[in-house]
Amino acid sequence: MSQALxxxxxxxxxxxxxxxxGGDLKKCYQCATCSVVCELSNVGAPFxxxxxxxxxxxxxxxxxxxxDVWLCxxxxxxxxxxxxxxxxxxxxxxxxxxxxxxxxxxxxxARSVNQVKFYPLLLLLVPxxxxxxxxxxxxxxxxxxxxxxxxxxxxxxxxFPHWLLIGFFSTFTALSFVGLVFGLVRFxxxxxxxxxxxxxxxxxxVGASVVRTVKSVLLHDRFAKxxxxxxxxxSHLMAFYGFMALFVVTVWATIDLYLLPMxxxxxxxxxxxxxxxxxxxxxxxxxxxxxxxxAIVDRSKSRExxxxxxxxxxxxxxxxxxxxxGFVTEAFRFAVDPVQRTALEYAAYSIYFVHLILVxxxxxxxxxxxxxxxxxxxxxxxxxxxxxRTQGGERVELPAVVEKAS
Amino acid sequence: xxxxxxxGKILVIGGGISGISAAVEAGEAGQEVVLxxxxxxxxxxxxxxxxxxxxxxxxxxxxxxxxxRFKTSPRIRCLTLSEIQSISGKPGxxxxxxxxNPRFVNDKCTACGACADACPVERPDPYNFGMSSTKAAYLxxxxxxxxxxxxxxxxxxxxxxxxxVSACAYGAIELDMKPETIEVEVQAVIWATGWDPFDAGKIExxxxxxxQNVITNMMMERLAxxxxxxxxxxxxxxxxxxxxxxAFVQCAGSRDENYxxxxxxxxxxxxxxxxxxxxEQYPDAEVYIFYIDLRTPGRLEDFLVATQEDAKFTLVKGKxxxxxxxxxxxxxxxxxxxxxxxxxxxxxxxxxxxxxLAPANGRAVQIDGDLQTDEHGFFTIEQPxxxxxxxxxxxxxxxxxxxxxxxxxxxxxxxxxxGE
Numbered sequence: 150m151s152q153a154l155x156x157x158x159x160x161x162x163x164x165x166x167x168x169x170x171g172g173d174l175k176k177c178y179q180c181a182t183c184s185v186v187c188e189l190s191n192v193g194a195p196f197x198x199x200x201x202x203x204x205x206x207x208x209x210x211x212x213x214x215x216x217d218v219w220l221c222x223x224x225x226x227x228x229x230x231x232x233x234x235x236x237x238x239x240x241x242x243x244x245x246x247x248x249x250x251x252x253x254x255x256x257x258x259a260r261s262v263n264q265v266k267f268y269p270l271l272l273l274l275v276p277x278x279x280x281x282x283x284x285x286x287x288x289x290x291x292x293x294x295x296x297x298x299x300x301x302x303x304x305x306x307x308x309f310p311h312w313l314l315i316g317f318f319s320t321f322t323a324l325s326f327v328g329l330v331f332g333l334v335r336f337x338x339x340x341x342x343x344x345x346x347x348x349x350x351x352x353x354x355v356g357a358s359v360v361r362t363v364k365s366v367l368l369h370d371r372f373a374k375x376x377x378x379x380x381x382x383x384s385h386l387m388a389f390y391g392f393m394a395l396f397v398v399t400v401w402a403t404i405d406l407y408l409l410p411m412x413x414x415x416x417x418x419x420x421x422x423x424x425x426x427x428x429x430x431x432x433x434x435x436x437x438x439x440x441x442x443x444a445i446v447d448r449s450k451s452r453e454x455x456x457x458x459x460x461x462x463x464x465x466x467x468x469x470x471x472x473x474x475g476f477v478t479e480a481f482r483f484a485v486d487p488v489q490r491t492a493l494e495y496a497a498y499s500i501y502f503v504h505l506i507l508v509x510x511x512x513x514x515x516x517x518x519x520x521x522x523x524x525x526x527x528x529x530x531x532x533x534x535x536x537x538r539t540q541g542g543e544r545v546e547l548p549a550v551v552e553k554a555s
Numbered sequence: 556x557x558x559x560x561x562x563g564k565i566l567v568i569g570g571g572i573s574g575i576s577a578a579v580e581a582g583e584a585g586q587e588v589v590l591x592x593x594x595x596x597x598x599x600x601x602x603x604x605x606x607x608x609x610x611x612x613x614x615x616x617x618x619x620x621x622x623x624r625f626k627t628s629p630r631i632r633c634l635t636l637s638e639i640q641s642i643s644g645k646p647g648x649x650x651x652x653x654x655x656n657p658r659f660v661n662d663k664c665t666a667c668g669a670c671a672d673a674c675p676v677e678r679p680d681p682y683n684f685g686m687s688s689t690k691a692a693y694l695x696x697x698x699x700x701x702x703x704x705x706x707x708x709x710x711x712x713x714x715x716x717x718x719x720v721s722a723c724a725y726g727a728i729e730l731d732m733k734p735e736t737i738e739v740e741v742q743a744v745i746w747a748t749g750w751d752p753f754d755a756g757k758i759e760x761x762x763x764x765x766x767q768n769v770i771t772n773m774m775m776e777r778l779a780x781x782x783x784x785x786x787x788x789x790x791x792x793x794x795x796x797x798x799x800x801x802a803f804v805q806c807a808g809s810r811d812e813n814y815x816x817x818x819x820x821x822x823x824x825x826x827x828x829x830x831x832x833x834x835e836q837y838p839d840a841e842v843y844i845f846y847i848d849l850r851t852p853g854r855l856e857d858f859l860v861a862t863q864e865d866a867k868f869t870l871v872k873g874k875x876x877x878x879x880x881x882x883x884x885x886x887x888x889x890x891x892x893x894x895x896x897x898x899x900x901x902x903x904x905x906x907x908x909x910x911x912l913a914p915a916n917g918r919a920v921q922i923d924g925d926l927q928t929d930e931h932g933f934f935t936i937e938q939p940x941x942x943x944x945x946x947x948x949x950x951x952x953x954x955x956x957x958x959x960x961x962x963x964x965x966x967x968x969x970x971x972x973x974g975e
Contacts, residue, residue, distance in 0.1 A: 178810075181873045181890065181891035182876040184891040185760075185875070185891060186876050190898070191898075194897070195897070198891055199896055230813070230876065232811030233811075234812050
């Protein structure tokens with residue numbers, strides 16, 4: 150098989166990986182200890198040894214279309230066992246960031262969102278200004294359009310009515326999710342093209358792959374295989390299910406608010422504390438905050454479980470702050486007397502406004518931030534099932550590589 | 556040899572191949588030599604070897620030649636079972652305090668072995684890495700010098716037993732022998748403290764000390780040696796079974812910042828050599844060497860090429876990071892075959908860890924001034940204080956031939972400090 154293969158090394162890409170957490174990648178001498186100690190590694194095409202040499206050579210196309218980097222849950226056993234201190238686990242994390250940035254549409258937004266100097270502008274100022282503009286335009290819009298608040302008694306609706314809230318966030322999130330879909334399609338095609346180049350054929354249907362992946366995500370079963378020194382799984386489970394609960398409640402609240410009255414069912418919004426949805430929301434919120442706090446504490450305590458870049462830190466802090474401001478906002482709702490309103494009202498509106506800014510930062514920038522992993526990792530896991538790489542694969546049979554001197 | 560005309564005295568610390576060679580050279584150059592050896596015999600690690608690479612001759616050639624020069628030199632004083640306690644003074648004028656531990660056997664010993672026959676106490680034999688045992692009264696090894704028995708004071712029950720005393724026809728046993736302190740004045744000091752096999756039990760994932768059939772390369776030397784625990788038959792420790800397949804794991808602890816950061820330099824050749832031992836005894840055995848990089852510099856490359864002619868011999872680029880054992884004692888080594896990029900699991904009868912060379916100079920010696928070591932713990936070539944020199948593996952991992960040559964060169968340097 151003397152087939153010529155033209156490589157396109159990109160030295161600047163290697164430098165980028167070094168800059169965002171993969172600082173030790175050049176120390177690797179390809180012993181493949183990492184690929185063996187990893188409990189998640191594939192049999193047919195183990196990682197992360199091959200990714201390390203691709204990173205050293207700056208083979209960007211191979212790395213950004215490599216599903217294997219997303220099969221890693223960064224327990225960093227590879228890094229602690231690495232004889233050279235090349236920290237493969239941290240290199241894979243950097244590759245994942247670069248993969249998100251590479252596929253994101255528009256690309257420039259992803260590159261900016263992940264730069265520390267743009268955080269104040271993009272994460273706070275832009276959503277702040279947009280939300281303020283929405284408030285200013287509120288009166289004008291209400292005159293033009295037949296928009297009414299379905300529930301007079303909803304306290305925050307006086308400040309930021311539900312129609313505005315839903316309209317505003319739906320518009321921006323939809324816009325960014327259009328970009329996300331484009332990115333994911335490019336990602337899938339990239340992975341498929343890379344496998345075709347290697348002469349590998351998919352072995353399992355996409356539908357079956359989706360089923361397996363969803364099951365795996367819900368159980369976090371691959372995560373459980375990680376032999377973490379500091380367990381990331383429990384914090385991830387809490388944050389994941391906490392977020393999912395809040396997502397479900399938000400969807401339900403919208404249905405309750407707009408859809409049920411249309412069907413003639415009486416809306417119970419705003420929910421009281423004993424409403425099942427409110428209970429789910431509060432438990433979800435607590436899980437989310439606990440998960441984030443545990444993740445932050447674990448990461449601060451020990452570099453052993455992996456170096457964290459600003460890409461990671463921004464996300465986990467944003468998520469935590471959304472949770473905390475959410476609870477404060479909720480507390481104000483019960484603290485403020487709906488009839489005899491006081492100065493407390495303005496404090497409540499302020500914190501709610503901050504909460505909305507943070508939610509914007511989290512949701513609208515999702516496809517460009519670490520939050521994108523929720524989609525990229527899922528798509529990569531589906532592709533990995535589809536391509537058959539997680540299903541055993543062909544093991545090398547000895548003697549396969551007898552090196553005879555010529 | 557008439558010497559340089561300048562008369563002095565040199566202290567050599569360590570009686571392995573480097574120390575013996577240095578002592579012989581210094582003695583033949585006309586200097587008085589005091590050689591201090593911790594073990595009850597000289598010969599060090601080389602004495603434990605089955606064969607040298609690349610010529611595959613036994614240590615009796617080479618070591619024995621120098622040992623004969625050593626024994627017959629009138630200027631060498633050899634102190635076995637001895638350790639340096641302190642060295643004070645300055646270049647050209649050092650005073651060394653030596654503690655000589657009791658052998659419990661005096662010079663009347665003829666090595667007849669009657670004491671060992673009578674002795675009721677068994678102990679694991681460190682010379683064979685615990686793969687066999689001796690009595691508490693024992694001959695350290697077949698070619699021991701001095702050719703005398705010794706009694707292991709840590710297990711001997713002492714005078715209340717006394718079986719050996721009545722068995723000895725020569726009055727050679729002195730169970731009340733005490734440690735003594737010897738002081739010597741020397742002009743130069745040569746550190747020939749050599750190396751220790753890296754403790755393979757520290758290496759994560761390879762199961763040494765847990766799986767019985769995972770052994771070290773030094774244990775392999777003893778297994779193959781005719782004076783070894785099996786009379787030279789290479790077999791599995793767990794069930795004495797012969798070898799159908801064997802894996803050598805290179806860089807077991809070496810080139811690894813978690814263990815030994817340095818390349819131990821000799822393990823590639825050592826494993827290639829041991830592969831030949833196995834193939835010689837077992838015409839059908841399969842041999843696998845798992846490596847990161849094969850290091851066979853200079854003419855040693857020829858040895859690699861010649862070994863590769865063997866169709867039963869396979870090289871795999873990829874480090875073994877996991878070894879598991881089944882109920883029968885068979886082992887499975889796991890690696891990534893880097894050249895093809897797939898995971899590889901291989902069942903074998905025996906695994907040899909090519910454990911590296913750790914500097915053996917870490918023992919507490921009080922000295923005036925600094926002894927300089929490099930980042931890996933080996934002595935630097937030139938010590939900052941004149942009159943002190945390191946030789947052989949005390950300085951860097953190296954093979955036997957290089958150590959012997961090094962000894963000659965270092966002695967030439969030490970001679971500058973001898974005489975008036």
